[in-house]
Amino acid sequence: MTALAGARRCDPLLIEAARSGDADALVALIAIAQPDIRRYAARNCRAADIDDAVQETLLLLYRRVGTLRAVTSFSAWLFAVARRACLRLLRRAAGGAEAPADDAEARLAHRAPEDIRIDLSRAIQSLPDHYREVILLRDIEELSIDDIVGVLGLTRESVKARIHRARIMIREYLIRD
Missing domain, CATH: 1.10.10.10 (Winged helix-like DNA-binding domain superfamily/Winged helix DNA-binding domain)
Structure with missing residues (x-):
């Protein structure tokens, strides 16, 4: 199974409901996406950063799912969020602090x-x-x-x-x- 396969299997109606502010749908979406985010982080983050990357990704999902423009782009969006979390944690570990924005x-x-x-x-x-x-x-x-x-x-x-x-x-x- 590929990374975020569960996110791809998410019912578009569930994603749309979460986008619209349905708290139960958001909780269900997070529960479905969490194992796949953890698998992605395990492959792409340092071992010490896996939990932090998963937590940052899920927090951003919780806060920003309403800004998602298209339901079809959910898994790509979530994948990008997880990737950025891994990279941010890697930069923080390498430099002692988070790198400033470009x-x-x-x-x-x-x-x-x-x-x-x-x-x-x-x-x-x-x-x-x-x-x-x-x-x-x-x-x-x-x-x-x-x-x-x-x-x-x-x-x-x-x-x-x-x-x-x-x-x-x-x-x-x-x-x-």
């Missing part, structure tokens, strides 16, 4: 939402056509990977690679001055 990311955090929307639109427009197409389908139209595969006639791997590369290009566009 200057470019800090600048973005303090910008007006309207300015970020304009820059994001420009960043998407600057993408090559084949990257722009998958980003629009995934992040704007909120199609699943399988739906994008059907629309574009590509393999799952190529769709996922294009999405990944497009997001990197968008990030680079946004953080450069």
Whole structure:
């Protein structure tokens, strides 16, 4: 079984209910996701950091599940949260303290939402056509990977690679001055 397989098996209605503020659904979602997060942390964190990474991930799930834009992106979102928790704990162990936020990311955090929307639109427009197409389908139209595969006639791997590369290009566009 792969990491976060249980999160992928979660009923979309359960995720939607948790997003909407149903406390019972949120508790059930955390109970379902916890073993998979622990398995992921066991593979990717130092042994001393496993419990902390799981706790940080579950806490963020509890606090931020309502901000999740698409139910279909739940497992990818949770995977990214767990990965960042492992990396943050590793940096903390290596340097004695948590690394400060990147200057470019800090600048973005303090910008007006309207300015970020304009820059994001420009960043998407600057993408090559084949990257722009998958980003629009995934992040704007909120199609699943399988739906994008059907629309574009590509393999799952190529769709996922294009999405990944497009997001990197968008990030680079946004953080450069």
